[in-house]
Amino acid sequence: MKALAVNKSRLFLMLISAAILFLQTGCWSKDEIEDLSIYIGMALDIGEQSKVEKALEKQGAGYARKKAMTFTIQIINELKGGKGDKTPAAEQKAYINMSETGDSIFEMIREFSTRMERPVIGHHLKVIVVNEKLARRKRMDQLLDFFLRDNDIRPSAVVFISKSKASHTLETQSSTVVPAFRLLGITDNQYRSLKIMSPVTLAKLEGKMHAGMSYVLQNVVSAKGEVAFSGAAVIKGSSQKLIGFLNEKELVGLMLLSGQGKGGQIKAYHEERGEVISYEIKKLESKINAIVKNGKVTFEVEIETTGRVMEEWTPSELEINEAFTKQTEAAVKEEIEKLVLSTLAKLQDKYKTDVAGFGQRLRIQHPKVWEPMKKDWDEEFSQIPVTIHIKSKITEYGATSRR
CATH class of the missing domain: 3.30.300.210 (Nutrient germinant receptor protein C, domain 3)
Structure with a gap:
């Protein structure tokens, strides 16, 4: 009798579990990955409209804003080598860079919706590169305010400074290299060189900025599609602006x-x-x-x-x-x-x-x-x-x- 009661209990639990699984419909608000543009890198430069932006603006695709900075996003090219594309896969790049010029990062991100059929999402953002000139003019806590507020963006994104144009660090002549992943990968070589800092993430920066602490960010330079880590930028806590650089030897000294x-x-x-x-x-x-x-x-x-x-x-x-x-x-x-x-x-x-x-x-x-x-x-x-x-x-x- 006891065995029969146990079997009935197990049968009842199995029926309940089956009913629960049947009633589950999954995530009703899901978006298919092929319907999204996943950006993995961002660059902030002094405002300078691209030829495409200028051409579109001449035809009325403009809006009220100060052209204070140029915002570049790097999107994974999900269509690389896809059907219907006549360009050989070997010649196609694994990423697409798009730029927008304005004075509000949030507005510029939403502006991409008027130029792209797939909405951009930042769940997988890996790196943010800020140009030296912009970091000298604008406060870092202001430049990074959107990234810290946006729930889509993970606080593990790594922040860099660039003496060269920030968007150039997100470029390469190789069809297989993804520049944002390349920058992140170089940070993994810290155990091999004292010229490479521990990655400074948004999570680490938020506390320093709120506390008014001074800090350093890895400087990355670029030339002809190649990049190199070269010293560090010094950010003054009281002003939250870039005040100078440590060269490679001085960064080694700091380490x-x-x-x-x-x-x-x-x-x-x-x-x-x-x-x-x-x-x-x-x-x-x-x-x-x-x-x-x-x-x-x-x-x-x-x-x-x-x-x-x-x-x-x-x-x-x-x-x-x-x-x-x-x-x-x-x-x-x-x-x-x-x-x-x-x-x-x-x-x-x-x-x-x-x-x-x-x-x-x-x-x-x-x-x-x-x-x-x-x-x-x-x-x-x-x-x-x-x-x-x-x-x-x-x-x-x-x-x-x-x-």
């Missing part, structure tokens, strides 16, 4: 100073012989200590690296012994010190801006001291002495048999 580097190479020269030494960092640690004594604030930074020598041009007959290793470690330490001090001087003396996290350490370690200083922290930081302590250790010399 060492802040401990954000995941790995990379340091090139030094042997003191006596002048030969090249390439040191690959396998582990990087940086600790900033805020010290308050007699009402005065100072900082001490402890930077420690371990790594291996991947290239050195010393004579083959020279023995690699403990003395040689110490000389090599000293050369690497000296180079790291030069990079860090050069970056620190530029941040404190020229830009008067803290983008390395000194203020955060003071806030955590000495909150009462931080409180009256936080309003004008960048200016305060520029006057505070910083002492650097560096340790560099060589753990191996690669696969060479010479010892």
